[in-house]
Amino acid sequence: GENVEQHPSTLSVQEGDSAVIKCTYSDSASNYFPWYKQELGKRPQLIIDIRSNVGEKKDQRIAVTLNKTAKHFSLHITETQPEDSAVYFCAPNSGNTPLVFGKGTRLSVIA
Amino acid sequence: SAVISQKPSRDICQRGTSLTIQCQVDSQVTMMFWYRQQPGQSLTLIATANQGSEATYESGFVIDKFPISRPNLTFSTLTVSNMSPEDSSIYLCSVAQGRSAEAFFGQGTRLTVV
Numbered sequence: 200g201e202n203v204e205q206h207p208s209t210l211s212v213q214e215g216d217s218a219v220i221k222c223t224y225s226d227s228a229s230n231y232f233p234w235y236k237q238e239l240g241k242r243p244q245l246i247i248d249i250r251s252n253v254g255e256k257k258d259q260r261i262a263v264t265l266n267k268t269a270k271h272f273s274l275h276i277t278e279t280q281p282e283d284s285a286v287y288f289c290a291p292n293s294g295n296t297p298l299v300f301g302k303g304t305r306l307s308v309i310a
Numbered sequence: 311s312a313v314i315s316q317k318p319s320r321d322i323c324q325r326g327t328s329l330t331i332q333c334q335v336d337s338q339v340t341m342m343f344w345y346r347q348q349p350g351q352s353l354t355l356i357a358t359a360n361q362g363s364e365a366t367y368e369s370g371f372v373i374d375k376f377p378i379s380r381p382n383l384t385f386s387t388l389t390v391s392n393m394s395p396e397d398s399s400i401y402l403c404s405v406a407q408g409r410s411a412e413a414f415f416g417q418g419t420r421l422t423v424v
Binding site for chain 1 (some may be wrong): 341353355402412413418
């Protein structure tokens, strides 16, 4: 099965700074790389995803980069805002198994 | 997208009793999943609910403790049986329109066993 590691487990940044969260995985067959955001007391929601034929994808202040050779992908948030404070989960997937989530990164954006 | 209605949203139960959690989806979906999320932790997959066949359980979870029903492509239930305080957690159902696709979640059931 997929082994997923996520770093760091907690991250504090000043408002306006950038945040980067890294996810490493073990299954070389993984071809789908999503990031989910879970605000306190709410359900997880997809914020960005990337597929294995693409190296980078950007959506406004959020971007995901993929390095399939090294088996890791990263979430980048620029110009962070207090509403970015949440727990972020990666969930690399090969399409043959259900989503397995990383342990999560608690991001705190300090105003 | 998919809209999932999960209920109850929370409950406080006596140890030794059972609770059934329901999930209703607004469209037919192939795959439904049940997760457990303990406070401050990640989501742990309990089982995949298969329509027309028995659920597939992950390591550490058994059918006698977490029986699942999937009578059709829009509905599933998870029962937490013979509860103990260690079962206190948030339980979430999730659907995906096929593999390697976005997952949608119910709002979760916060279970407290006393």
